[in-house]
Amino acid sequence: MAPLKSLERDYPIIDSNFQQFCASHGIFSVEDFLLHDLYVLVAFVEQQSTSERLKQGITQVLSIIDGQHQPWLNGMELLEDGRQNKHVLSTGCEGIDFLQGGLREGQVTELVGPSSSGKTQVCLQAASNIAKKYTGNVVYLDTCNSFSPQRIAHFIDQILDPPFKEAKCKVLQEVMSSILCHSVFDIFAMLDVLYQLESNLISQMQTGDGRVRLLIVDSMSSLITPILGGSGLHGRALMVSSGFLLKKLAHEHNVAVLVTNHMVGGEGGTLKPALGESWKSIPHVRLLVSRDHGSNICNMSILKHTSMASGKATRFMIHG
Template sequence: MAPLKSLEAQYGILDSNFQSFCASNGIFTVEDFLLHDLSVLAAFAEQEPTSERLKEGITQVLSIIDRQHQPWLNGLQLLEDAQQNKHVLSTGFKGIDKLLEGGLREGQLTELVGPSSSGKTQLCLRVAANVAIQHKGRVIFLDTGNSFSPRRIEHFVRQISGSVFNEKVMSNILCHSTFDIFSMFDVLHQLENSLKSQGHKGDCKARTLIVDSISSLITPILGGSGPQGHALMTSAGFLLKKLAHELNIAVLVTNHMVAGEGGNLKPALGESWKSIPHVRLLLSRDQGNKTCSISILKHPSLASGEVARFVIDD
């Protein structure tokens, strides 16, 4: 979300006095509000000469946060939007595309869950290459752990296009290194503003946003028992869904696995997160070979438990 200073022109109540009050409490951006106990902040405001105006400013910021969430839409509006704007993008793997009845759907947040070395990043890189080639779209790849490999992308591009190096395709896969959740918020808001201002101009529409991995950004802020980390996690999830819906792009995020009861592996980020993605897919890899399995954990229109197998080539 934006720095408070950038909101002053649109919201006069968030003036320099309000910004100074917030700064004295370590608040500089809308996200910072999610890290504070708002009842304590309101109590501090009560002690100021302009307490009523400061409390109006706090309410205004909260309304800005609320507007992240999608508005109510009726069934007809949703159907028309799905038919006209939400296309299906092939992943480049026939097994996955068959399982998902075509691939990743624009307007949806898809989560790919899997243990270490299961092939999550390789699948993301292949999806990026395939969307750029087959759908002639731009791909934004948020790399949170130095996993993005331009050589691997080049390999997939050559593999898909028949050993031909395609410079234009490579230039349409944009990578941002993002190592904390606040950097991700900044990049996503810049992306939102950029794509909305461009509209349908240009010869290459953004089709896919990939975050590899979302869990490496969120896990560090979930420590302790306070609500702030969970609030930020929810805010990140709703922002990704908002971008998917409003910009008509497919959003793909990866999530690692952690030990649960009895030592069994389970998706990280817990119960609060699992309801956020539209689609959850579980990825596993046969030990010692290239064959992978992917199954549906959650899908708005397909049965859970369905499985497909595919091969990630070296």
């Protein structure tokens, strides 16, 4: 979370008086505004002697939230952006690599599927392959205690050629040191990590230090679903805000982002992605993954893609 106090230097209107007023209503960060009824807050502002200045502060915070949205780009700018520094990273997963060549830097790719369909296995395999094959780090946000170093070691063992088996320990050490795993169990903890990551990426641009190639959130839905209940819009606003922050990180820092989303029952018992219509516009690419009952054979198909037709599908094996 971005604390209000940290904004005071760049936005003088968010001064100590404004921070004290907000604190009296349980608001300490930019995200807290998304959980607060702004109409109620403004009603309290009207009772203050410094109401106009407080309103300016509220307007400033809202503009900061809006600033998380990507700017409008025309077609030529999008084409040029796609040509420059947007490499496709091979994941080692036959499903993803067959359908689109891998994960594209600058884009958010979403894996949608029911429980035990292989989403986490794909994430672990992608993390292993990209950490081994490319210079840079993988950031893995684990929301369900599903990160498995043993599976990483297994994937590394599989992709090493026989002559290099003796060097497996060294390779594994290098790969594991390139995968930065954070356990996050609520949306605010995730936002904390993402804002810190953004700050680090900005510093790295200035110093030329190592970069982040891949950001994984497994699973996005487990963080967001608990805050979507009820008739309020605060949970939905937090969901959209976190989604745009992921897109911003991907776009501005050429990071490939991979998130997972589980399935829930819809009308007539038909399964549908858990995060609903408001989230649908966030990922650039949406892939549906399922697993044949009682086997390691998985199916993957394109639900949404920026440059490929929906419906294209393939079958692949998750190696045990």
